[in-house]
Amino acid sequence: MCDSRETLTINAFVAGYPIKHSRSPLIHGHWLKQFGIDGSYNAVEVHPDNFREFLSKVKSGEGGFAGGNVTIPHKETAFQCADKPDELATELGAANTIWVEEGNLCATNTDGHGFIANLDERHPGWDRAGKAVVLGAGGASRAIIQALRNRGLKEIHVLNRTVERAQELSDRFGEKVHAHSMAALQETMQGAGLFVNTTSLGMDGSEIPDFDFSPLASGAVVTDIVYVPLTTPILKIAEQQGFAIVDGLGMLLHQAAPGFEKWFGVRPQVDETLRSLITADMEKHA
Numbered sequence: 704m705c706d707s708r709e710t711l712t713i714n715a716f717v718a719g720y721p722i723k724h725s726r727s728p729l730i731h732g733h734w735l736k737q738f739g740i741d742g743s744y745n746a747v748e749v750h751p752d753n754f755r756e757f758l759s760k761v762k763s764g765e766g767g768f769a770g771g772n773v774t775i776p777h778k779e780t781a782f783q784c785a786d787k788p789d790e791l792a793t794e795l796g797a798a799n800t801i802w803v804e805e806g807n808l809c810a811t812n813t814d815g816h817g818f819i820a821n822l823d824e825r826h827p828g829w830d831r832a833g834k835a836v837v838l839g840a841g842g843a844s845r846a847i848i849q850a851l852r853n854r855g856l857k858e859i860h861v862l863n864r865t866v867e868r869a870q871e872l873s874d875r876f877g878e879k880v881h882a883h884s885m886a887a888l889q890e891t892m893q894g895a896g897l898f899v900n901t902t903s904l905g906m907d908g909s910e911i912p913d914f915d916f917s918p919l920a921s922g923a924v925v926t927d928i929v930y931v932p933l934t935t936p937i938l939k940i941a942e943q944q945g946f947a948i949v950d951g952l953g954m955l956l957h958q959a960a961p962g963f964e965k966w967f968g969v970r971p972q973v974d975e976t977l978r979s980l981i982t983a984d985m986e987k988h989a
């Protein structure tokens with residue numbers, strides 16, 4: 704006999720390697736409870752050697768999943784294995800959200816959405832100046848640059864220790880994106896309304912350069928994608944110099960919402976209750 708409860712349950716996952724520090728189960732678990740949905744969202748540790756096989760099980764329905772999130776180091780492979788990646792994922796060459804639709808593995812990338820939605824929520828009007836400086840040219844920087852360009856910013860300056868990686872992003876995302884070495888920091892900040900740190904600078908206790916944010920436009924915002932600690936060394940300096948700061952936690956929360964809607968059928972809200980739940984967990988594990 705068929706168990707009707709089983710057919711109604713919707714299961715989703717976050718797959719990564721390692722995965723045990725992921726806070727995504729806490730976020731989705733909160734929303735599942737809030738909406739009273741019969742569903743699950745669990746962290747699954749998948750070794751890179753087994754990830755393609757894992758995806759084919761998701762696609763065939765063998766894992767019993769509606770879809771899930773994909774994190775480091777699987778984002779590129781998730782994109783490569785998708786039957787139907789959307790435009791965002793295709794341009795990035797990386798996906799963080801997948802779902803199955805009529806037997807096809809579909810994929811998108813919500814990191815850029817998370818980044819922009821966090822700024823819109825915490826500092827509306829942040830995009831007024833039209834010019835942004837992005838420090839770092841890794842995987843996270845890539846999604847942010849795409850999102851800033853799509854938002855319509857006129858000038859996006861990417862600075863990286865290894866300038867070739869910044870150049871690769873400029874080539875990929877078009878003429879509004881300009882590549883520089885770190886030496887161009889002061890010059891590129893001139894009149895910028897947004898400064899984004901996507902590097903791990905200072906996070907390992909190492910010295911960070913003496914940042915002088917004064918060339919930024921008045922009313923400029925400084926943000927960091929790292930959210931542990933909430934106020935990173937770079938954000939501390941910016942705050943001391945009188946600039947508005949936005950921490951990176953909201954990016955994590957907002958990037959989760961579109962996936963939840965895909966799998967569970969309801970668009971959740973990012974609110975203070977959710978934020979407090981995650982900050983309390985961060986304090987517990989500090």
Ligand code: ATR
Nearest residue numbers: 839840841842843844863864865868901902903904
């Ligand atoms: P992620 O996917 O989180 O962006 P990543 O791809 O490893 O991670 O990229 C890390 C970024 O931080 C890169 O821009 C890296 O610079 P390089 O491309 O030159 O390696 C930058 N980064 C890390 N440590 C740094 C340091 N001590 N000084 C300057 N940049 C640093």
